[in-house]
Amino acid sequence: MKKRPVTQVVADLSAVPLTPDQLLAYENVKASEVMPQHLIDSMSERQVYLSRVNEAEELNLKELANSLEKTGSFRLPANTFLGQLGRDGQAQASASSKGTTTEAVRRPFRPAWQDNIYHPKIATIPSRSVVKGRDAGRIKLHTLYPPENRTPFRPQGYPWTCVGRIEVFQNGARRAVGTATLVGRRIVITSGHLMPRDGSPGRWGIHFVPGYFDGSSTVGLASWTEAYRAITISPGEETQDRDISILKLYNPLGDALGWMGMRTYNDDWEDQSVWALVGYPDITGGERPTFQTGIAVIDDDPSGDFMEIEHRGDASDGNSGGPLWSQWPDGPYLVGVHSGSEYKQVGPIIAEDNNVAAGGSGMVKLAVELEAQWP
Secondary structure, eight states, X not given: OOOOOOOOOBOOOSOOXXXXXXXXXXXXXXXXXXXXXXXXXXXXXXXXXXXXXXXXXXXXXXHHHHHHHHXXXXXXXXXXXXXXXXXXXXXXXXXXXXXXXXOOEEOOBOOTTSOBOSSOEXXXXXXXXXXXXXXXXXXXXSOOOSSOOOEEEEOOSBTGGGEEEEEEEXXXXXXXXXXXXXXXXXXXXXXXXXXXXXXXXXXXXXXXXXXXXXXXXXXSBOEEEEEXXXXXXXXXXXXXXXXXXXXXXXXXXXXXXXXXXXXOOOGGGTTOEEEEEEEOOGGGTTSSOEEEEEEEEEEEEEETTEEEEEEOOOOOTTOTTOEEEEEETTEEEEEEEEEEEEXXXXXXXXXXXXXXXXXXXXXXXXXXXXXXXXO
C-alpha cells in the first residue's frame, strides 16, 4: 500500500467545535467502500507471538510443535513472553519556555470503508463490575462529580474504534491498564504515567486493542508496540501538563481504522459544553468503554508548548490516557489526554478541584515529529 504523507502541523484559527445540539442534526454515514481483505488478514488480533526476554536465546520450535501436535497445547518456556516485546522505550524530556502555547493542528483521517458514527450504540454496565462498598476505595487519583454521567457503549465505526484499551507489561507482568487513541497510521497517544519504568529492549510490552469490548476488539484488530516516547512518566504538580506518551505500533492499524485529529486547545472555547471523554474505567471493570459528552473546560494552564486542561468530566482508574475531544465539521479532534485530578486547598478555600487533561501544541508537534521518524 502506498504510504500516506505525514500531515503537517498547520494553524487553523477559524474552526470551532460543534455543540451537542448541532450534532443532533448529523446522521450516521455508512461506508462507501468495503475494507480491503489484506488489511484484515495482516492485522488480525488472532496472531499469536512468542518472545524471548533474552533475544540471544532461541526457542526450541520443534519441541513446541511436537507438543501442539500431541496435546494441542505447550508449556510456555522460561524467560518467554506471550506477546510481542517492545524495542525502544524512552522517557523524553521536553524543552519548555515561558509564554503561551502556539496553535497547531493535525488533521483526522476516515477511510472510505469506515462508517462515520456520530451517535454510538449504548451498552449496559456489567453487574459484576459495579464499584460499591469497600471496593469503591480502589478508585483513586481521579474525581467523580455526581451524578455519574458516563455511558457505556459498544464501539463501532469511526471515530469510536480509533480509541482502545492498552495493557502495559514490565518484565512479563502486567503493571497498568488504560486508554489510548490512534492519531496516525501506527501512532497512538496515551498518558505518560502508564508507561513502563524500564524501556530497555525486551523488558516491556504494550498491547493496544482498538474498539475493545468484553475481551476482544469489535473490529478484530490489535497490535503490540514497538517503541514509545514519554514526555514524563512521573507527573507531578508542575508537570501534569506533560503527562503524554506517543507509541509506535508494529502494525499500521490506522490504514484500516483511520485516526483522530489533534489540535491545540484555545481558551476562546472555555466554559463551552462541547467536549467528550472516552475511556475504559473501573465502573465497567475496564471491559467496556464509556463516553461522557457536554463537558466544559473550566480553565487552562499553559506552560511553554504544553498546558493543563481543567474540566469536571467524570473519571476513575482506567480513564488514564483517554482522549478529551470534540467534533468539528471536518472530523474529530482531541485536545488532550486524561491524566488525573487536581485538588488544592489554601486554608478554608478550595483553589482547585477538577480533573486534568494534558495537551498543548507540544503534544501535536511531538506526535507529528515522531511519525516522520517512525514510518
